[in-house]
Amino acid sequence: MPKKQNKIVAYIKKYLLLFIGAIITSIGLEIFLVPNNIIDGGIIGISIMLSHITQLPLSFFIVVLNIPFLYLGYMQIGKTFTISTLFSVLSLAYWVAFFLPIPSVTQDLFLAAVFGGITIGVGVGIIIRYGGSLDGTEIVAIIFDKRTSFSVGEIIMFMNLFILGSAGLVFGWDKAMYSLVAYYIAFKVIDIVIEGLDESKAVLIVSDNPDEIADALMARLGRGVTVLHGEGGYTGEPKKVLYSVVTRLEVAKLKLIVQEKDENAFVTINEVHDVMGGRVKKKAIH
Known part of the structure; x- marks a missing residue:
C-alpha cells in the first residue's frame, strides 16, 4: 500500500509541476514576447507567426500544430511521454488564452527578449525535467537522430535557425535578432533548470x-x-x-x-x- 501511495503522490507531483511549467511559459509568451512581436523557437515560434498573419488565437495553433507530432511521439517514443506532452500543450494553450488580455509589462525590445527568454526557459525547463514537452520539433529531432548522423541538438538548432530567420520576413529583421537573443537565453536557462544550479x-x-x-x-x-x-x-x-x-x-x-x-x-x-x-x-x- 505505501508503494502505491508513493506512486500516486509522484504522479500528482509530476502533473502539478507540468501545469506550473505551462503557466510560467505562458507568462513569458503573453507578457513579454508576443506583444512585442518577438518569437521563440520551434512550434511555439511558428504558432506566433501564424497567429500574427491570420489573426487567429495563438492557443489554437499551439494545439493544432502539435497534433501530428503527438501522434509521431506516441508511435516512436511511447505513451507516457505523449500523455505528458499533451497535458503540457493543452495547459499552455489554456494559459496563453487566459493571459491574452493582459498588456506587456515593457515595450523595450531588449528587456522583453531577456525576461521573456528567462521566463520561458524556466517554464520549459520544468516541463522537460518532469517528462513533458511543448515542442513537436523535439520529437522530429529524436526520430531523425536514429536515422541520420546528426545529433538531436544539431537537428533542433537547424530547424530553429530556419524558424527564427522566418521571423525576419514576418516581423522585420530587428525583431528576428531579438528573437534570437530570447531563444539563446531560454536555451541556457532550460539547461540550468534541468541540471540544477548545484551542478x-x-x-x-x-x-x-x-x-x-x-x-x-x-x-x-x-x-x-x-x-x-x-x-x-x-x-x-x-x-x-x-x-x-x-x-x-x-x-x-x-x-x-x-x-x-x-x-x-x-x-x-x-x-x-x-x-x-x-x-x-x-x-x-x-
Whole structure:
C-alpha cells in the first residue's frame, strides 16, 4: 500500500509541476514576447507567426500544430511521454488564452527578449525535467537522430535557425535578432533548470594511495567514495580506482585533497546531468 501511495503522490507531483511549467511559459509568451512581436523557437515560434498573419488565437495553433507530432511521439517514443506532452500543450494553450488580455509589462525590445527568454526557459525547463514537452520539433529531432548522423541538438538548432530567420520576413529583421537573443537565453536557462544550479561532477581517481584519499574525501567533503578494481594497462598490476560525485563548488577542494595525499595521482572530472540516490549526507568541511 505505501508503494502505491508513493506512486500516486509522484504522479500528482509530476502533473502539478507540468501545469506550473505551462503557466510560467505562458507568462513569458503573453507578457513579454508576443506583444512585442518577438518569437521563440520551434512550434511555439511558428504558432506566433501564424497567429500574427491570420489573426487567429495563438492557443489554437499551439494545439493544432502539435497534433501530428503527438501522434509521431506516441508511435516512436511511447505513451507516457505523449500523455505528458499533451497535458503540457493543452495547459499552455489554456494559459496563453487566459493571459491574452493582459498588456506587456515593457515595450523595450531588449528587456522583453531577456525576461521573456528567462521566463520561458524556466517554464520549459520544468516541463522537460518532469517528462513533458511543448515542442513537436523535439520529437522530429529524436526520430531523425536514429536515422541520420546528426545529433538531436544539431537537428533542433537547424530547424530553429530556419524558424527564427522566418521571423525576419514576418516581423522585420530587428525583431528576428531579438528573437534570437530570447531563444539563446531560454536555451541556457532550460539547461540550468534541468541540471540544477548545484551542478554535479563525476570524479575518477587512480592513485598509489587510494585508501588515504578515500578516507580524506569522506571525512573532509562528506562524500561517498566507490572503489573500482582495475588493472594497469602497461604493468598489469591491480589498481584501485576511486569514483565519487561532488558539486561544482567542491572540485577545487577535492583537487587539493588528492594532491596532498598523492601528487602523482591521475584524476579525471566529468559533468553529471542528474544524480539519484546513493549520496552521503553532507558534512562540515574542515
